[in-house]
Amino acid sequence: MAGILAWFWNERFWLPHNVTWADLQSTEEASFPQAEDLYLAFPLAFCIFMIRLLFERFIAKPCALGLKVQANGPQKAQPNAILEKVFTAITKHPDEKRLEGLSKQLDWDVRSIQRWFRQRRNQEKPSTLTKFCESMWRFTFYLYIFTYGVRFLKKTPWLWNTRQCWNGYPYQPLMPDLHYYYIVELSFYWSLMFSQFIDIKRKDFGIMFTHHIVTVTLITFSYVTNLTRVGTLTLCLHDAADVVLEAAKMANYCKYQKLSDLLFLTFAIVFIVSRLGIYPLWILNTTLFELYEALGNFPALWVFNVLLVVLQILHCFWSYLIVKAAYKAISKGKVAKDDRSDIESSSDEEETVPRSKTPHSSITTNGTGGANGTNGYITGGTCSEEH
Secondary structure (H helix, E strand, C coil): CHHHHHHHCCHHHHCCCCCCHHHHCCCCCCCCCCHHHHHHHHHHHHHHHHHHHHHHHHHHHHHHHHCCCCCCCCCCCCCCHHHHHHHHHCCCCCCHHHHHHHHHHHCCCHHHHHHHHHHHHHCCCCCHHHHHHHHHHHHHHHHHHHHHHHHHHCCCCCCCCHHHHCCCCCCCCCCHHHHHHHHHHHHHHHHHHHHCCCCCCCCCHHHHHHHHHHHHHHHHHHHHCCCHHHHHHHHHHHHHHHHHHHHHHHHHHCCCHHHHHHHHHHHHHHHHHHHHHHHHHHHHHHHHHHHHHHHCCCHHHHHHHHHHHHHHHHHHHHHHHHHHHHHHHHHHCCCCCCCCCCCCCCCCCCCCCCCCCCHHHHHHHHHHHHHHCCCCCCCCCHHHCCC
């Protein structure tokens, strides 16, 4: 075990030339980041999660009800033992052959069976109230930590001159405010790592999971190697757009469509400017070029930059989705439904009574579908789901 630890913490990998871990041990004169400090993030992550549960129940939920947010979940499918057995034991998305077989067995038309499975899938989804409470919690945290980050960075010399991130590196003392900022951010992302398995599931779950892993790794990596100055810039920059996004989602859940659209378009601008403009020109420029000029080459530097570039790739992916949604908003006059929405819908969603396979029923089905003409999409606001 000692040999493995010695290999893992090899100074020639983690630190610049002629620097050792002994040089970065905290003393009475100066305190430096220590790897064991990061253990604080785990109990704090649990505390943040418990605070979230209390916040959602005693603050967010009353606010949602006061704003007339819909408390009921999606429409439930009517009980049917045969379809329920297929849904739970075989498939939630039956193919055409199975649909035809069920149609003959139940004497229902295929559209009615498709509608039943759609409603059955939807009834496992969270209500608008649940989604509002989650967004309000995230909005509150992001607003707090972004405000804290701005107030902290205003007092630092590296906010406007990124070369100051490397002045005296790695012998840069750890300030109490910076330590608090880092540990709280790391704890929050650890809490997201754990809670995302019980939170609202979206189609980009895998992308978000990758994002959380990269973020936690970056925060941990930069703290251990004392790359905390540029780390604070990165954290604050990313929190800015998240505040606006969560506000837009809350407005959408409250059915304030115009406010929601305005906030979403504001979010799109902030996101693209910060993630595709400021981030590469400000953050990547200083880590790829200014850091190399100041300190030369060492392996940890390139690992750090690879993680930052992976984050930029995720920015590009999300920017594509945001630009597509913003284009729809401008061309159609309102923000269109999120492609990753976790609620399925159809033109005949309101019809709950299954129809037998009679000629009269078939005519009714076709007529109703043609009258609605929505092709299964409901305009609701791209910001209704997480990006």
